[in-house]
Amino acid sequence: MNDKPIAAGRSSFDFVDKEAVFSALALKEGEVLLDLASGAGNYALAIARSVGRNSTVLAFDLWREGIEELKQRIDARGAANVSAEVADVTKRIPVADASADVCLIATALHDLVQEKGGEGVLNEIARALKPGGRLVVVEFRKIDGPPGPPKRIRLAQEELETLVLPHGFKKERTAGAGEFFYLSVFRKK
Numbered sequence: 001m002n003d004k005p006i007a008a009g010r011s012s013f014d015f016v017d018k019e020a021v022f023s024a025l026a027l028k029e030g031e032v033l034l035d036l037a038s039g040a041g042n043y044a045l046a047i048a049r050s051v052g053r054n055s056t057v058l059a060f061d062l063w064r065e066g067i068e069e070l071k072q073r074i075d076a077r078g079a080a081n082v083s084a085e086v087a088d089v090t091k092r093i094p095v096a097d098a099s100a101d102v103c104l105i106a107t108a109l110h111d112l113v114q115e116k117g118g119e120g121v122l123n124e125i126a127r128a129l130k131p132g133g134r135l136v137v138v139e140f141r142k143i144d145g146p147p148g149p150p151k152r153i154r155l156a157q158e159e160l161e162t163l164v165l166p167h168g169f170k171k172e173r174t175a176g177a178g179e180f181f182y183l184s185v186f187r188k189k
């Protein structure tokens with residue numbers, strides 16, 4: 001297995017409009033959220049802190065060191081409602097079918113698409129989400145950086161919709177998420 005996946009160690013969390021992301025997630029008490037390609041868990045920890053202890057955040061990344069770091073951060077905070085696991089989310093998200101209420105994929109889908117894993121991760125998201133479940137995708141605006149990846153591999157809103165909708169989703173809304181990002185919310189039919 002690849003020890004250093006594409007974009008390992010990078011995080012958009014410090015630059016994103018967190019209010020916009022939290023409002024798009026709209027995580028309710030008792031819900032289960034999957035943070036896919038979580039890195040060292042900046043989003044996962046903040047989301048877990050913002051919700052009640054009855055909600056669960058499961059973080060997955062292929063980057064072993066990142067997941068180890070996240071596990072240490074979870075222990076250090078005593079954050080009982082987050083867990084972290086190494087997984088190649090383009091192949092298998094290690095959760096049961098229709099078990100998640102919300103999936104978040106923050107500034108990672110363009111990388112997975114680049115690595116020919118876009119269809120794989122979207123199939124897995126569709127499998128893991130409950131009917132009516134939400135998918136929130138945070139992506140870089142298709143403009144020149146920095147920060148972020150080259151413009152040619154960024155996903156424009158229309159490209160994102162073309163990728164996601166055939167997997168059994170309808171689009172709910174798109175919003176800005178700070179200077180460099182936008183987010184789209186999809187709902188599983």
Ligand SMILES: C[S@@+](CC[C@H](N)C(=O)[O-])C[C@H]1O[C@@H](n2cnc3c(N)ncnc32)[C@H](O)[C@@H]1O
Pocket residue numbers: 005006007008009010011012013036037038039040041042043060061062063066087088089090105106107108111112117
């Ligand atoms: C730009 S980082 C975003 C991390 C995180 N979402 C954040 O912004 O804080 C992209 C992440 O995708 C992960 N990644 C790349 N390929 C992956 C795969 N096939 N399965 C799971 N994670 C993957 C990398 O290890 C990296 O942590």
